[in-house]
Amino acid sequence: MWAIDTARWETAIVIFLLAAISDWVDGYIARRFHQSTVLGRQLDPLVDKITVIAVLIHLAAINTSGVRPWMVSLILARELIIQALRSHLEAASVGFGAKMAGKLKMAAQCFAIIAVLWVLRSGGPTIQPEMAMVRDALIWASLALTIYSGGAYLVRARTILETKGEGNSA
Secondary structure, three states, rough: HHHHOOOHHHHHHHHHHHHHHHHHHHHHHHHOOOOHHHHHHHHHHHHHHHHHHHHHHHHHOOOHHHOOHHHHHHHHHHHHHHHHHHHHHHHHOOOOOOOHHHHHHHHHHHHHHHHHHHHHHHHOOOOHHHHHHHHHHHHHHHHHHHHHHHHHHHHHHHHHHHOOOHHHHH
């Protein structure tokens, strides 16, 4: 966030890439060696969400970023709802780890953030209009995947809750 606030775009790109790569490596190791835990299923996506949303908040403050506050609000709402469901289900000893749609959503968000930072690094959308188009496509793709994966998780959670007899309380 410091690098974004001080317009150190290369530094922001490197830090964000390192965070994204280390998250992927950590997940790969956990899956490869069957080291998944209830705490890990809670903390890993929570840290991912905090990182992505914090970066997006800082980017939304920049008029030429292509990121709008409503976009961040939509992503935040999805993440809070899914995290609450995950916490509820995990507390009931029901595993509710990430599925492919959620992983694709996270990847799309990371690519979109890198594209936003790259356009800002290159002088903004008027300097690099083609890259700004790619940036915008990635932002919209990440929003579409955010909505899609959120819906998929809600359907999955509803099925689980109905099976447990909790689905009729809403």
